[in-house]
Amino acid sequence: MSIIIELKNVCKSFGNTEVLHNIDFSVTEGEVVVVIGPSGSGKSTLIRCINCLEMITSGELIVDGISIPAERKRTRQIRLEVGMVFQSFNLFPHMTALENVAFGPRKARKVGKTKATDIARALLGKVGLADFEDKLPGQLSGGQQQRVAIARALAVNPKVMLFDEPTSALDPEMIGEVLDVMKGIAKDSGMTMVVVTHEMGFAAQVGDRLIFMDDGKIVEEGKPGEVMKNPKSERLKDFLGHVKHH
Amino acid sequence: MDFEFSVIIESLPALLEGAKLTWFITILGIVGGMSIGILAGLGRLAGTESLGEEPQGFFKPLSVLIRYVSGGYVESIRGTPIIVQAMFLYFAFPMLVKAVIDIERFRVEALTAAVITIMVNAGAYIAEIVRGSVISVHKGLLEAGMSLGISRFQLIAHVIGPIAIRRMIPPLGNQFIISLKDTSLFIVIGVGELTRQGQEIMASNFRALEVWLTVAILYLIMTTCLAMTLRYFEKKMKMF
Ligand SMILES: Nc1ncnc2c1ncn2[C@@H]1O[C@H](COP(=O)(O)OP(=O)(O)OP(=O)(O)O)[C@@H](O)[C@H]1O
Ligand SMILES: [Mg+2]
Numbered sequence: 001m002s003i004i005i006e007l008k009n010v011c012k013s014f015g016n017t018e019v020l021h022n023i024d025f026s027v028t029e030g031e032v033v034v035v036i037g038p039s040g041s042g043k044s045t046l047i048r049c050i051n052c053l054e055m056i057t058s059g060e061l062i063v064d065g066i067s068i069p070a071e072r073k074r075t076r077q078i079r080l081e082v083g084m085v086f087q088s089f090n091l092f093p094h095m096t097a098l099e100n101v102a103f104g105p106r107k108a109r110k111v112g113k114t115k116a117t118d119i120a121r122a123l124l125g126k127v128g129l130a131d132f133e134d135k136l137p138g139q140l141s142g143g144q145q146q147r148v149a150i151a152r153a154l155a156v157n158p159k160v161m162l163f164d165e166p167t168s169a170l171d172p173e174m175i176g177e178v179l180d181v182m183k184g185i186a187k188d189s190g191m192t193m194v195v196v197t198h199e200m201g202f203a204a205q206v207g208d209r210l211i212f213m214d215d216g217k218i219v220e221e222g223k224p225g226e227v228m229k230n231p232k233s234e235r236l237k238d239f240l241g242h243v244k245h246h
Numbered sequence: 247m248d249f250e251f252s253v254i255i256e257s258l259p260a261l262l263e264g265a266k267l268t269w270f271i272t273i274l275g276i277v278g279g280m281s282i283g284i285l286a287g288l289g290r291l292a293g294t295e296s297l298g299e300e301p302q303g304f305f306k307p308l309s310v311l312i313r314y315v316s317g318g319y320v321e322s323i324r325g326t327p328i329i330v331q332a333m334f335l336y337f338a339f340p341m342l343v344k345a346v347i348d349i350e351r352f353r354v355e356a357l358t359a360a361v362i363t364i365m366v367n368a369g370a371y372i373a374e375i376v377r378g379s380v381i382s383v384h385k386g387l388l389e390a391g392m393s394l395g396i397s398r399f400q401l402i403a404h405v406i407g408p409i410a411i412r413r414m415i416p417p418l419g420n421q422f423i424i425s426l427k428d429t430s431l432f433i434v435i436g437v438g439e440l441t442r443q444g445q446e447i448m449a450s451n452f453r454a455l456e457v458w459l460t461v462a463i464l465y466l467i468m469t470t471c472l473a474m475t476l477r478y479f480e481k482k483m484k485m486f
Contacts, residue, residue, distance in 0.1 A: 051393055053389055053392065053393065072302065073302075076395050076396075076397065077395075079392060079393055079394065079395035080394075080395035082393070083393065083394075084389075084390075084393040086386060086389070086390065088386055090384070090386040090387055090389065090390035091390070092387060092390070092391075092405060092409075093387075093409065094408045094409055094412070103394070103404070104394040104395070104396075107394070107396045107400050107404060108394045108395040108396045108400075149390075152390075152394070153393070153394070156394055156395060
């Protein structure tokens with residue numbers, strides 16, 4: 001299996017504040033990497049750098065063979081291959097569920113209208129929302145919106161999926177339905193995934209690797225079960241203690 | 247006080263002529279103002295995060311220039327009274343042209359000056375309406391669009407545009423009505439619009455009550471038409 005995402009000595013600053021310090025990190029095709037860490041540790045920034053929503057300040061980022069910053073003009077190519085799911089869903093409010101999902105194939109992949117609709121229908125079925133295709137985002141529950149958002153990202157047929165705390169904005173009873181969809185994607189399609197989440201059950205069950213970030217650095221990484229059972233650093237022990245209590 | 251209904255009947259043809267002209271200036275002014283306003287409004291946002299991501303290379307200085315030009319236009323129009331703008335265009339601009347390029351008889355027709363004044367004036371306010379609506383589009387939606395790999399043009403056309411347009415409608419309705427009423431100021435450059443017609447009839451028959459009441463009602467009918475048209479569009483668009 002080949003490496004699909006690689007960060008070499010990556011730093012990211014906002015103004016004068018450096019929030020990612022010399023990150024070396026790579027993801028193999030088909031791997032599910034779970035990222036945990038306290039608030040402000042740089043988890044979102046890390047995955048937002050991967051699809052160039054944030055531009056790295058120094059170092060090198062290689063996604064699917066495209067090198068940033070050298071090939072900065074090919075940012076759109078990277079984004080076609082890297083789907084993203086946000087904490088706040090960010091569905092297009094003026095489009096129905098079906099239109100939201102068909103939008104990417106139609107505009108980004110230039111697929112014909114009927115074909116795009118077919119793709120969208122199939123994906124809405126896969127996330128269990130076949131009966132909701134004509135609903136506007138405002139008419140859907142949080143969990144349903146997030147499942148539409150996952151379908152929307154998948155519709156462009158990306159090689160990698162990024163998830164930034166996809167269940168943090170959800171009521172507890174809706175978290176399960178979203179995690180189930182994500183498990184399905186990982187297991188069935190062997191999708192490469194980088195997931196920022198504090199759902200430790202999910203991490204243990206589907207994660208191939210767990211990464212603990214603190215203060216803009218990767219502090220610990222390894223098999224999720226092992227890292228959770230035997231945390232080496234005090235900071236991770238502390239953190240795990242907090243997460244378990246929730 | 248006596249109220250002669252016949253006065254209204256008598257003056258109605260002339261007043262309707264005036265109303266027609268008012269409507270004509272307003273519609274042309276709104277169409278032109280919308281075109282200018284959209285360009286200047288987006289121009290003020292050129293190269294900012296509100297329209298996707300910051301441009302690279304050659305486009306960076308270009309976008310700064312576009313921002314300054316649009317900003318200068320909006321601020322100078324908002325900062326001066328429309329009546330001064332009309333006077334300037336009608337009286338001062340031809341002199342300026344004659345001084346710079348030696349043309350014998352250059353003049354701006356009163357009606358032309360009126361239409362251009364409304365276009366340019368409304369354009370500046372519409373630019374701010376456009377800018378405000380675009381800024382108000384949630385940044386997460388832009389990121390969601392960008393992360394699908396669509397182009398900046400597609401982002402503006404399919405995500406930012408449709409969402410911003412819905413928010414523009416109420417303030418646009420406001421501006422259209424203001425522009426219609428602003429046409430009454432062109433009495434000063436002798437355009438025979440509704441207010442001017444009213445003034446002329448008044449000067450000949452001294453029936454202030456009947457004439458100005460009719461003039462007011464005619465304005466009210468026209469502004470109601472504008473308001474209802476915008477309401478129609480507001481309802482027609484899917485609300486969320
Ligand atoms: N656009 C920005 N401008 C300035 N500072 C930022 C920006 N985005 C993030 N930061 C800062 O970078 C640091 C890392 O933020 P980031 O959002 O990556 O953390 P996080 O680990 O995702 O936190 P959380 O769990 O709260 O989502 C924080 O100190 C944050 O304040
Ligand atoms: Mg975050």
